[in-house]
Amino acid sequence: MNFSRLIKNCSIPSRWLLANNIRYQSSSAAQNLIQVDINEETGVSVVSLNRKPVNSLSLELFKDFCGVMDDLEREKVRGMVLKSSCDNVFSSGLDITELYPNPSEERFEAFWLWFQESWLKLYASSFPTVAFVNGHAPAGGCVFAISCEYRLMLPYYKIGLNEAPVGIVATEWVMNSLRAVLPGKNAERLLTSGRLLDTQEAFDIGLIDQIVNNEEEAMARSEEFFATFDNVPKLARALTKQVYRKNDLNQLIKNRSSDAKQFLNHILRPETQKIIGSYFKSLKDRKKD
Numbered sequence: 001m002n003f004s005r006l007i008k009n010c011s012i013p014s015r016w017l018l019a020n021n022i023r024y025q026s027s028s029a030a031q032n033l034i035q036v037d038i039n040e041e042t043g044v045s046v047v048s049l050n051r052k053p054v055n056s057l058s059l060e061l062f063k064d065f066c067g068v069m070d071d072l073e074r075e076k077v078r079g080m081v082l083k084s085s086c087d088n089v090f091s092s093g094l095d096i097t098e099l100y101p102n103p104s105e106e107r108f109e110a111f112w113l114w115f116q117e118s119w120l121k122l123y124a125s126s127f128p129t130v131a132f133v134n135g136h137a138p139a140g141g142c143v144f145a146i147s148c149e150y151r152l153m154l155p156y157y158k159i160g161l162n163e164a165p166v167g168i169v170a171t172e173w174v175m176n177s178l179r180a181v182l183p184g185k186n187a188e189r190l191l192t193s194g195r196l197l198d199t200q201e202a203f204d205i206g207l208i209d210q211i212v213n214n215e216e217e218a219m220a221r222s223e224e225f226f227a228t229f230d231n232v233p234k235l236a237r238a239l240t241k242q243v244y245r246k247n248d249l250n251q252l253i254k255n256r257s258s259d260a261k262q263f264l265n266h267i268l269r270p271e272t273q274k275i276i277g278s279y280f281k282s283l284k285d286r287k288k289d
């Protein structure tokens, strides 16, 4: 499939006005996979992932996310807080049903390219970004969180990159985003062990910036973070961020199609399918115990 055609097909969300807030409708309107509220007084937008029950990341969610990011860039928001509207889960990572059993090449390629696009838009956004990790954030959930500039997390949840135990090798741009947050050896250990850290451990090694006890506190801390940029010209801030992150961004931009092909080949290998299949089964079986 041709990627430029895919991008053109991304329908930018329509929107409507609500009292003091501007609310954007998800492109897959019936599903409303992403909710956006912009506070007109503060200029801060709150973006909530809303794919019940656990915000697993599907092709449609990625498309909607990209549409929302484009809209926020156009609106020139002062900052974005990314959170979940699912109970106890920030995001459970990539939707395993996109990877197993044996996805079609066409669907999978589109899925992967929109995942890349979502990361590029989040990692390079001109406005400041905060992840409010208000639930578990394994794998792709952690990727969303570490792509933001600042991380707040509620107590007693888990976060990390558990790709290796799921039979997946985290791609280089995912590793780079982790390395940008954590010093080298901690990043490598987290990746190779695939261990999920609880909130306190994540704070102790610097994976998250602050522990907060509720949403009100999270919004107050986010506001303080955004306020640190109030006296910095927006363009200078944005360019500084983008130049600082340039090597990570270019690594993916230069290798988008080979990254997609590599992942597809990896996912379609019978051994990988077997590992993901038994992992998925164990997730389902957990409930029966």
Ligand SMILES: CCCCCCCC/C=C\CC(=O)SCCNC(=O)CCNC(=O)[C@H](O)C(C)(C)COP(=O)(O)OP(=O)(O)OC[C@H]1O[C@@H](n2cnc3c(N)ncnc32)[C@H](O)[C@@H]1OP(=O)(O)O
Pocket (backbone or CB within 6 Å): 053, 054, 056, 057, 088, 089, 091, 092, 093, 094, 095, 096, 097, 136, 138, 139, 140, 141, 143, 162, 163, 166, 168, 169, 170, 171, 174, 262, 263, 266, 283, 284, 287
């Ligand atoms: C060259 C190679 C390049 C490779 C690049 C790799 C870069 C990869 C980046 C990311 C990879 C991934 O994200 S892979 C996905 C990994 N995700 C996980 O391991 C998380 C699995 N889920 C959980 O651990 C738990 O569900 C939870 C802790 C998130 C929540 O627990 P809770 O008890 O609240 O909920 P349930 O477990 O009962 O789940 C409810 C329901 O949802 C299904 N579910 C959960 N997660 C997923 C998922 N990721 N995809 C699809 N479906 C998922 C779960 O099975 C339950 O379904 P049923 O109600 O039908 O039983």
